[in-house]
Amino acid sequence: MVERIFPFLRWVRGYNGETAVRDLLAGLTVAVVLVPQSMAYAMLAGLPPVIGLYASALAPAIAALWGSSPQLQTGPVAIVSLLVFTSLTPLAEPESEEFIQLAALLALLVGIFQLALGVLKLGFVMNFVSHAVVIGFSNAAAIIIASTQVPHLLGIEIEKHEFVFKNFLEIAKNLGDTHLYTAIIGFAATAFILLSRRIHPLFPGALIVVIVSTLATYYLNLHEKGVKIVGEIPSGLPKPSLPTIDLDIVDQLMGQAIVIAIIGFMEAYAIAKTMASQTKHKLDVDQELVGQGLANLVNAFFRGYPVSGSFSRSAVNFLAGAKTGMSSVFTSLFVIFTLFFFAPLLYNLPKAALAAVVIVAVLGIVKPKAFIELYRTNPQDGAVAGITFISAFLMKPDYAIFIGIVLSLILFLWRSMHPRIVILSRDPKTRTFVNADLFNIPECPQILFIRPDASLYFANVEHIMEELNHHIAKHRASLRCLVIDAESINHVDATAVDVLREFIEEKEKEGLRIYFVNLKTPVRAALERAGIFRMIGEDRVLPSKGVAIRKLFGVIDHDFCRRECPVAVFDECYDLKEPLKLTEAGKDIVRELYGNLGAKDSLRVFIGNNDETLLILYGKVSFEFEKEDFLLDDKGNIYLTPSKVFVVDSEIVTSGALAKEANLPAVSGYILLGKDTRQASENLRAIIEKALRT
Numbered sequence: 001m002v003e004r005i006f007p008f009l010r011w012v013r014g015y016n017g018e019t020a021v022r023d024l025l026a027g028l029t030v031a032v033v034l035v036p037q038s039m040a041y042a043m044l045a046g047l048p049p050v051i052g053l054y055a056s057a058l059a060p061a062i063a064a065l066w067g068s069s070p071q072l073q074t075g076p077v078a079i080v081s082l083l084v085f086t087s088l089t090p091l092a093e094p095e096s097e098e099f100i101q102l103a104a105l106l107a108l109l110v111g112i113f114q115l116a117l118g119v120l121k122l123g124f125v126m127n128f129v130s131h132a133v134v135i136g137f138s139n140a141a142a143i144i145i146a147s148t149q150v151p152h153l154l155g156i157e158i159e160k161h162e163f164v165f166k167n168f169l170e171i172a173k174n175l176g177d178t179h180l181y182t183a184i185i186g187f188a189a190t191a192f193i194l195l196s197r198r199i200h201p202l203f204p205g206a207l208i209v210v211i212v213s214t215l216a217t218y219y220l221n222l223h224e225k226g227v228k229i230v231g232e233i234p235s236g237l238p239k240p241s242l243p244t245i246d247l248d249i250v251d252q253l254m255g256q257a258i259v260i261a262i263i264g265f266m267e268a269y270a271i272a273k274t275m276a277s278q279t280k281h282k283l284d285v286d287q288e289l290v291g292q293g294l295a296n297l298v299n300a301f302f303r304g305y306p307v308s309g310s311f312s313r314s315a316v317n318f319l320a321g322a323k324t325g326m327s328s329v330f331t332s333l334f335v336i337f338t339l340f341f342f343a344p345l346l347y348n349l350p351k352a353a354l355a356a357v358v359i360v361a362v363l364g365i366v367k368p369k370a371f372i373e374l375y376r377t378n379p380q381d382g383a384v385a386g387i388t389f390i391s392a393f394l395m396k397p398d399y400a401i402f403i404g405i406v407l408s409l410i411l412f413l414w415r416s417m418h419p420r421i422v423i424l425s426r427d428p429k430t431r432t433f434v435n436a437d438l439f440n441i442p443e444c445p446q447i448l449f450i451r452p453d454a455s456l457y458f459a460n461v462e463h464i465m466e467e468l469n470h471h472i473a474k475h476r477a478s479l480r481c482l483v484i485d486a487e488s489i490n491h492v493d494a495t496a497v498d499v500l501r502e503f504i505e506e507k508e509k510e511g512l513r514i515y516f517v518n519l520k521t522p523v524r525a526a527l528e529r530a531g532i533f534r535m536i537g538e539d540r541v542l543p544s545k546g547v548a549i550r551k552l553f554g555v556i557d558h559d560f561c562r563r564e565c566p567v568a569v570f571d572e573c574y575d576l577k578e579p580l581k582l583t584e585a586g587k588d589i590v591r592e593l594y595g596n597l598g599a600k601d602s603l604r605v606f607i608g609n610n611d612e613t614l615l616i617l618y619g620k621v622s623f624e625f626e627k628e629d630f631l632l633d634d635k636g637n638i639y640l641t642p643s644k645v646f647v648v649d650s651e652i653v654t655s656g657a658l659a660k661e662a663n664l665p666a667v668s669g670y671i672l673l674g675k676d677t678r679q680a681s682e683n684l685r686a687i688i689e690k691a692l693r694t
Helices: 019-044 047-059 059-066 078-088 095-121 125-127 131-154 164-173 182-200 203-219 247-279 285-301 311-319 326-343 351-363 368-377 379-394 398-418 463-477 494-509 521-529 533-535 545-553 558-563 571-575 587-597 655-661 675-694
Strands: 421-426 434-435 447-454 480-487 513-517 604-608 613-618 621-624 628-633 638-640 644-650 650-655 669-672
Touching: 019 131, 019 203, 019 326, 019 351, 047 059, 047 078, 047 095, 047 326, 059 285, 059 326, 059 463, 059 571, 078 095, 078 131, 078 247, 078 351, 078 398, 078 421, 095 247, 095 285, 125 247, 131 164, 131 182, 131 247, 131 351, 131 368, 131 379, 131 398, 164 628, 182 203, 182 351, 203 351, 247 285, 247 311, 247 398, 285 434, 311 326, 368 379, 368 434, 379 398, 379 638, 447 463, 447 545, 463 494, 480 545, 494 513, 494 521, 494 533, 513 545, 521 533, 587 604, 587 613, 587 628, 587 675, 613 675, 621 675, 638 675, 644 675, 650 655, 655 669, 655 675, 669 675
Parallel strands: 447 480, 480 513
Antiparallel strands: 421 434, 421 447, 604 613, 613 621, 628 638, 638 669, 644 650
């Protein structure tokens, strides 16, 4: 119980001197990065730079002590700072006392929300924000953040607007007013920080920029020449006090606080997971919520603003050798030391230098390739990311997040309402049931095997029944039995049961027998309570598809099988018709195919494994065949199994489907390549070419 309240006791008990030294060095290294970053991010949030130091004083230690990640570094971050700025700008003037109070109140609301989620074990709700939304928003936010710092970098004044695209126009309109000294400081600082990153990831480029630019401004009197500086920074920490709470203001900020809490935590948790994958440390999402929530609550009492986990500083912490959360405690101590003893020395720090720190920090967030990869993986997710990205420029960024979340949830619901309906048939080679369409395997005209790939509930059951009717209609002339494979059905609700009962009654009246196989216990119990088994009979509920075939063969029309059925799908079919007698092709066939295909200029062909394997390279794609994939009938015709799988441009394709596109005939499920190896080689080449055109 004590460890649940004070989770840091789990690792403090075994703490030793060697670990302390590593944590101390890592904590100081992070602090060197954190001090200039926190001031820069505060400026981005519309707050005086000292507020960034206040937000960095206790938050790293609190988040680490009550969180679950040893290396996660918490403090001001760019995206959260941007959201704070856009949330509070309509309510108060940036850098004013009212603005500072509202920022502290926002931290309080964010902390309460995160802490409540953690204490109530509701961390799973974070899964409702899709990866696509995060990618779209983070890329847009990085560009927006950089744009907000351009005026500071160039020393120009612009009229700020609520909508981002108008700010771009303002910057373009005022470029002619660029202040020379400010621009020199800004561009020189940016170039130096970028160069320092190439020297070493731990090189303190930002800190050196802060020190050098402050000294240059002081000794060259650049402030008097128009260079804007930070100004007076009070030393020490403010006395703890509760932010001013106005219920009307709380009502206005609640939505933004929830967005900041979710986006901020998702960023922190994603960083923690990345490091945990390397250290094999076990993370606890609810405990991490508690840590982040407490960090924000404490900030609210010390004039801070909302914080989150930082990717760059966590990476520095990890690379510097941090072993436990004590590294973050040492970081906090160093920031507090800076506030008490070094803060007044930063009076002449140019705002252009801090702008350079922010711009360089967010450059790494912009990743255009992420959109392409997302679209290739799932076009719908790519669309969500793109719409979220564009929306962030056309409206307030937090609105864009809501749009992305709502859109991704709508698409998720649409997919769950339109699940895949798979037609199954038996693979002639492996003797297992596979997707008949994917492998181009013929189906039995009298027995239809269908597998809905989803649970049945009120929103999707009508669609599933429509799909079943559609497939039944295609086979209706000869169809005798419908077998519903319930392997993927984990749940049925009352609406689904009622619709299913009506469907069964209708089909039974039409003379179609309904069977169920692979029913899971909860689903079976629900159907039994609804009286469906009494309607069709307990003998219609079977344990497997194999058992179903043996049973259904006593029901179907055998005369139809002999006279009209053109295929032999099941082993039992050969009891009624002349079987296709196939034998495995020998090495001679493989060698002949190798010789014929090797003569083609566009193909590179290799034979190996004692002449039992054929490898064909066409462009950058490889196609591997085994001796067992080729078969011969008693007339010498060469066949290919339909279940050969290839990967082309990250897509899975099958020999059966490719043969269908190439208009190659199939006999009892096998692909007929030709009457000799020459014709077989030509048709095999046609299959390969189809794969590359698909």
